Amino acid sequence: MAGNWMIFIWAFLVGGGICAIGQILLDTTKLSPGHIMVILVVAGSVLDGLGLYDPLVKFAGAGATVPITSFGNSLVHGALAEADKHGLIGIITGIFEVTSAGVSAAILFAFLAAVIARPKG
């Protein structure tokens, strides 16, 4: 049971750590938040390419899957899973396979927010 609770601590530390890296980049460079997000996504896909992101997910759970780095990781995962089944073309057909949930949910909910809510302030 102890292992189950440890994952919350690692989720906090790893997730917080990734956000802290983002904040340090934001404060020490002149990059915009958009640039930082792009850097983190590309870092996620490169780390997955090197086989380093999966161990992090296993170890930190949502600490690794909730930050935007996991978006890059999931894109690579989807592409590689399809490529294993269908060959090279799978990279194109599979790239959004895993991230479909996130992208679809974000589009749908953002649209509904615009239907229902007015901007505040």
Place this chain on the structure above:
Amino acid sequence: MATKAKAKPLDPNATYKQLVDKHRPARPMFKNTVRAFIVGGCICVIGQLVQMFFIRVAGFSQTDAANPTVAVMILLSVILTAFGVYDKFAQWAGAGSAVPVTGFANTMAAAAMEHRSEGWVTGVGGNMFKLAGPVIVYGVVSAFFVALVRYIIFHV
């Protein structure tokens, strides 16, 4: 020249940028980083709780649970954005609220709401990805090449 500019407040040789930089308050970097760490960590702990729910209650496997978890986090973020809470909170939390996937959803919902007055197609549809778009563009481009390299290494 730069050292002289420090001594005299209005060195005629100092560029406008040097003058601005000198009078700009230093960003409280340590405080910002601690805040980002704590807020980002807490959002991930909430994500972990949601993920536990999907594993224990809905019977998802550890890896399969990540997708519905992200969808729930996005829903929560959009609800908070719709009530105007997320953006206020983001000013305090900096990267702590921007880096998690909730921040990604927040930029989309905020853009959609803000540009509604410009119409449903050009306003909402055209601006929803204004901030989130680069993440998808560079995510896909980098993922394509990373996957291609891996495929070539392991299959050819």
